[in-house]
Amino acid sequence: MAITARHRAYRFRCYPTLEQARQLVQTFGCVRLVYNMALDARAKAWYRRQERVNYVQTSALLTKWKRRNDLAFLNEVSSVPLQQALRHLQHAYAGFFEKRTDYPHFKRKRVGTGSAEYTKSAFTFRAGELRLAKQADPLRIRWSRPLPHGSEPTMVTVSRDASGRWFVSMLIEEDIPTLPERGEAVGVDAGLSALFTLSTGERIVNPRHERGDRARIRQRQQALSRKRKGSNNYHKAQIRLARAHARVADRRRDFLHKLTTRLVRENQVIAVEDLNVRGMLSNHTLARAIADASWSTFRRMLEYKAEWYGRDLVVVDRFMPSSKICSACGTIKRTMPLNARTFTCSDKACGHVEDRDANAAKNILAAGLAVAACGDGVRPKRS
Numbered sequence: 001m002a003i004t005a006r007h008r009a010y011r012f013r014c015y016p017t018l019e020q021a022r023q024l025v026q027t028f029g030c031v032r033l034v035y036n037m038a039l040d041a042r043a044k045a046w047y048r049r050q051e052r053v054n055y056v057q058t059s060a061l062l063t064k065w066k067r068r069n070d071l072a073f074l075n076e077v078s079s080v081p082l083q084q085a086l087r088h089l090q091h092a093y094a095g096f097f098e099k100r101t102d103y104p105h106f107k108r109k110r111v112g113t114g115s116a117e118y119t120k121s122a123f124t125f126r127a128g129e130l131r132l133a134k135q136a137d138p139l140r141i142r143w144s145r146p147l148p149h150g151s152e153p154t155m156v157t158v159s160r161d162a163s164g165r166w167f168v169s170m171l172i173e174e175d176i177p178t179l180p181e182r183g184e185a186v187g188v189d190a191g192l193s194a195l196f197t198l199s200t201g202e203r204i205v206n207p208r209h210e211r212g213d214r215a216r217i218r219q220r221q222q223a224l225s226r227k228r229k230g231s232n233n234y235h236k237a238q239i240r241l242a243r244a245h246a247r248v249a250d251r252r253r254d255f256l257h258k259l260t261t262r263l264v265r266e267n268q269v270i271a272v273e274d275l276n277v278r279g280m281l282s283n284h285t286l287a288r289a290i291a292d293a294s295w296s297t298f299r300r301m302l303e304y305k306a307e308w309y310g311r312d313l314v315v316v317d318r319f320m321p322s323s324k325i326c327s328a329c330g331t332i333k334r335t336m337p338l339n340a341r342t343f344t345c346s347d348k349a350c351g352h353v354e355d356r357d358a359n360a361a362k363n364i365l366a367a368g369l370a371v372a373a374c375g376d377g378v379r380p381k382r383s
Contacts, residue, residue: 027112080122178310187365197357271368
């Protein structure tokens with residue numbers, strides 16, 4: 001059993017005092033302001049003078065901004081989250097130049113929400129107590145699970161969501177042992193009637209979290225629309241609506257965490273499709289159901305958990321016609337409409353009859369095992 005040191009984040013609810021909350025909200029605003037000012041400076045330098053500005057130059061600009069009378073309030077918060085904002089902007093530009101992400105955009109102002117990142121020089125962690133820079137008292141944290149024995153956070157991120165909940169995320173360098181090797185392999189076909197269908201024939205029921213809470217969300221949206229914008233009642237209705245959305249997101253995330261952990265523990269090889277989720281969302285008839293299924297989050301969880309525990313995650317090419325191939329003989333059907341829920345191979349071939357999703361999951365598994373064996377991509381068969 002191999003043991004690999006990896007960075008892992010532990011997230012907890014926290015309950016700052018009124019003074020701590022005021023100081024953190026001020027920090028969130030300064031972080032957003034510095035990020036936007038640096039982005040504006042870099043964009044103007046390029047479009048006006050064809051000059052590239054890097055992190056070191058924006059850090060020098062931050063020093064100048066702090067000396068301005070109208071920006072003197074930047075000195076009231078810790079400088080570390082401000083420097084981290086500049087580093088995040090540098091990473092955003094790097095992703096854009098590598099064609100992995102879009103051009104960086106300005107951060108919007110949302111009342112009460114935001115985040116601030118503190119490196120090791122801006123906090124102390126002793127005897128289970130976390131003290132942030134510029135704060136005298138420790139932050140009250142609800143320890144829902146213990147940190148690894150003898151570990152200390154290398155980075156701390158404090159955030160607040162739209163529903164008013166405070167969170168603290170601690171980045172820990174942890175030795176994660178890989179799981180014992182297994183002989184099982186599974187193919188996973190994503191769907192809507194059944195959230196996922198496994199090559200073993202098991203169907204994962206779609207919990208449809210958003211549909212279950214749709215009436216509550218609609219009621220709170222209507223209540224918000226009747227309030228005068230900017231009033232105290234409007235702000236309270238906003239929080240109630242945000243809590244309804246947070247309930248859906250929390251339940252969905254919990255369900256996917258349990259499912260992905262189970263798949264990683266039970267199988268050595270997991271094969272999934274490379275779905276174009278963004279393109280599927282353009283279908284306005286199914287967009288809400290596809291967003292509620294959260295296939296992208298499912299794949300992201302599988303990726304890092306498989307890396308942690310020594311499993312093989314194989315992503316099959318999205319153009320492989322998994323629903324049209326017979327899992328028994330390999331014959332490809334010309335058409336397979338969405339309303340046909342049973343796959344029936346032609347009598348001239350083998351006459352195999354099987355559930356459409358289970359048949360596709362078996363084809364995904366076969367393609368995934370081929371990729372794992374030869375290391376090549378899987379493309380559709382050509383006649």
